[in-house]
Amino acid sequence: MSQDTRDPFTYALSSNSAWAGYKSHQNPDFFPRLASGQSPSILWLGCSDSRCPETTILGLQPGDIFVHRNIANIISPTDINTSAVIEYAVAFLKVKHVVLCGHSACGGAAAALGDARVGGVLDTWLTPLKAVRNAHADELAAIRDDKARAVRIAELNVEAGVKVLMANVVIQDHIKERGLQVHGTLFDIGSGRVRDLGHGTGKPRAAAFGGGGAGDGEVIRGRHATLVFRSEGAGMQAR
Amino acid sequence: MAQEDIKNHLKETHDRVFEHNRSWAAEQAKKDPEFFVKLSAGQTPEYLWIGCSDSRIPAEAITGLEPGEAFVHRNIANLVCNTDLNVMSVINYAVRHLQVKHIVVCGHYGCGGVKAAMTPKDLGLLNPWLRNIRDVYRLHQQELDAIKDEAARYDRLVELNVVEQCRNVIKTAAIQQSYEKNGFPIVHGWVFGFQDGLLKDLKVDHESMLHDIQKIYNLTDTA
Ligand SMILES: [Zn+2]
Numbered sequence A: 001m002s003q004d005t006r007d008p009f010t011y012a013l014s015s016n017s018a019w020a021g022y023k024s025h026q027n028p029d030f031f032p033r034l035a036s037g038q039s040p041s042i043l044w045l046g047c048s049d050s051r052c053p054e055t056t057i058l059g060l061q062p063g064d065i066f067v068h069r070n071i072a073n074i075i076s077p078t079d080i081n082t083s084a085v086i087e088y089a090v091a092f093l094k095v096k097h098v099v100l101c102g103h104s105a106c107g108g109a110a111a112a113l114g115d116a117r118v119g120g121v122l123d124t125w126l127t128p129l130k131a132v133r134n135a136h137a138d139e140l141a142a143i144r145d146d147k148a149r150a151v152r153i154a155e156l157n158v159e160a161g162v163k164v165l166m167a168n169v170v171i172q173d174h175i176k177e178r179g180l181q182v183h184g185t186l187f188d189i190g191s192g193r194v195r196d197l198g199h200g201t202g203k204p205r206a207a208a209f210g211g212g213g214a215g216d217g218e219v220i221r222g223r224h225a226t227l228v229f230r231s232e233g234a235g236m237q238a239r
Numbered sequence B: 001m002a003q004e005d006i007k008n009h010l011k012e013t014h015d016r017v018f019e020h021n022r023s024w025a026a027e028q029a030k031k032d033p034e035f036f037v038k039l040s041a042g043q044t045p046e047y048l049w050i051g052c053s054d055s056r057i058p059a060e061a062i063t064g065l066e067p068g069e070a071f072v073h074r075n076i077a078n079l080v081c082n083t084d085l086n087v088m089s090v091i092n093y094a095v096r097h098l099q100v101k102h103i104v105v106c107g108h109y110g111c112g113g114v115k116a117a118m119t120p121k122d123l124g125l126l127n128p129w130l131r132n133i134r135d136v137y138r139l140h141q142q143e144l145d146a147i148k149d150e151a152a153r154y155d156r157l158v159e160l161n162v163v164e165q166c167r168n169v170i171k172t173a174a175i176q177q178s179y180e181k182n183g184f185p186i187v188h189g190w191v192f193g194f195q196d197g198l199l200k201d202l203k204v205d206h207e208s209m210l211h212d213i214q215k216i217y218n219l220t221d222t223a
C-alpha cells in the first residue's frame, strides 16, 4: 500500500518508530548519547515555512542545531520568545554560531509586499518587515519580477535581522568574550542551496555557499555535507 | 529490529531522513525534476509542529516528513503563551492561511527548559518565559509533589506541560473557528524520548478538551 494514501498523522508516528529502530540498529550508542545532553554549535533562526527544514537541508544530525523558527524569520528586539531562545543558546549552551536564514518565495515577505491586511495578530507581527519594505520602497518597486522582488525583500529582512542580533546585549557580550559569530544567509527553495549574505561578524563574501575547499576554518560535519565557518564567512559543501 | 523492518524502512525513508544541502538538492532534482519547482510554487503542509528548540529534536528527521509537509515553530520548552505574538502569529497563519489538518505540540523528556524553570534561581531574561512552566506545576502540584522520584517527577511535568500547551492552542480563536467550520485542525500532544528515539502519543482527546475549554474560552461567536 502506498504511503500516500495513509493518514499523514499515522504515517508520521509509524515513520518515527521505523527511524528510531533504524538509528539504533545503525549505531546502538546513538540514543544513549543524545540522552546524555546537547552541545550544539549552531543556533538557527529561520522561517516556519515547511520547505525549510534546517537539519535536513544542512545535512546535519539531531544534536547539531538549536532551532527557533517563526513567521518570516523576523527578529524583533522586544520579542520575548526569540530573546529567550537567544539567551538560552548563547549564554547557557554557548553555541559558536548564530545563523539567521531567510528564504525565497516566503509567504511573509509576499504579505509585507502587498497592501492588504493579513488579519489577526499577523499584521502586528509583520510590522518590522513592513518597515523594511517602506525603507527600500523605491528599490523594491523598481524590480519587475515578482519572485526577484520577494527574494530582495527576504535579503533585506535578513540584513535588518542581523542588525537586531548584533545589537542584542547577550550576543554582544559573547562576541567580545569568546568570539561568537553571527551570520546572515538565504535559502533558495528553487535550487535547495543556502547562500551567505555576508552580514554579521563575517566580512561580505561574493561567492555562494559551497564555493571553496574546507580551508582552515571551523568545520561541522554532517552526514552528507560539511558546514565551514571561516573568518570571512560561512560556506557549505557536499561530501 | 527485524531484518524485514529495516528493509521496509530503507525502502520507505531512504532519501527522507538525512537529506542534505548540495548532494541532497541534486538528488531531489534527479528523482523529481519538478521537486523544487513545485516547492517554489507554494506550501501545503498538513501539520503545524510546535516543539522545543532543543537541538536533538529536528521535527522532520524524527518523523520522516519531507520538506513541505510540516510548518514548524520551535521555542524554549514548546510553550504556547497567549500574549506571545510570535507563536500566535504562527498558529494564526498555519490555521487560517495554510489550513493545516493537525497541530502537534511535541515536548521531550530531559527538557533543559523545564528543568531550568524548576531551579530556584534568578535566570534574568528567561524568568518571564519559564514562569509558564512553574504555572503548570502549580496547576498539578498535588500530583507532582506525590511523585517521590525526581526524574519521574520531571518526566511527568514534561507531559503535563505538553497537555497544557495543547489546551492553550485550543483556546485560540483560529482553532475554534476553523474546527467548527471545517472539522480541523485536530490538536495532538506528543513527547519525544531520547532513550529510544520514539514519540509517545499522550492521546489528548481534542473533542472533549475543546468542549471543556469552550465553557469559558469560547471564541466562535455562536453562543
Ligand atoms: Zn518564510
Ligand SMILES: [Zn+2]
Pocket (backbone or CB within 6 Å): B052, B053, B054, B076, B077, B078, B108, B110, B111, B112, B113, B114
Ligand atoms: Zn526542551
